[in-house]
Amino acid sequence: MLTPGAGAGRDHPTLVAIDDALGPEGITVARIDFPYRLAGRRAPDRAPVLIAAVVDAANALADKLDVTTDQLALGGRSMGGRMCSMAVAAGLEAAALVLISYPLHPPSRPEKLRTEHFGGITVPSLFVSGTRDSFATPDELEAATQGIPGPVTHVWLEGGDHGLRRKDDTVASVVYDWLTGGVSSAENK
Secondary structure, rough: OOOOOOOOOOOHHHHHHHHHHHHHHHHOOOOOOHHHOOOOOOOOOOOHHHHHHHHHHHHHHHHHHHOHHOOEEEEHHHHHHHHHHHHOOOOOOOOOEEEEEEOOOOOOOOOOOOOOOHHOOOOOEEEEEOOOOOOHHHHHHHHHHHHOOEEEEEEEOOOOOOOOOHHHOOOOOHHHHOOOOOOOEEEEO
């Protein structure tokens, strides 16, 4: 299940590219929109509303597939991935997290870390980020994710910023490889 960043919807090119990469392999992908987006608003709801939307969507997808949520990989871009990680840390069972351009802190505000929930993440987690992301440098993100008890894989896209522009196919390939067992820890692309 994939969720978008704050300024995008379910049809964000990166999410579509991941869907396109996984779909032909028989892997069901659900791309969701958050409630504020469905209501036509631009400003995101507060975290509790967004987390509840992740939980509801994960449960609905699991019901549709006749599985439990612990058989689903959850994640998304930026805010969407963060909300999935917070839902999992709060108790939503999942098989894995896929976190693209994780917003570790606001740009130019490294003291405002968004990591208070990291200690509750026990599932395997993939972080795909650009080496020039203003929301988290490689050193900052690698240091912060040491607080995650579950296995963590980092993949760094050289020269990529937070938007990872023109890297959708690469991101999709990395996610595909990781979900199907082909990416090792700390790999660089």
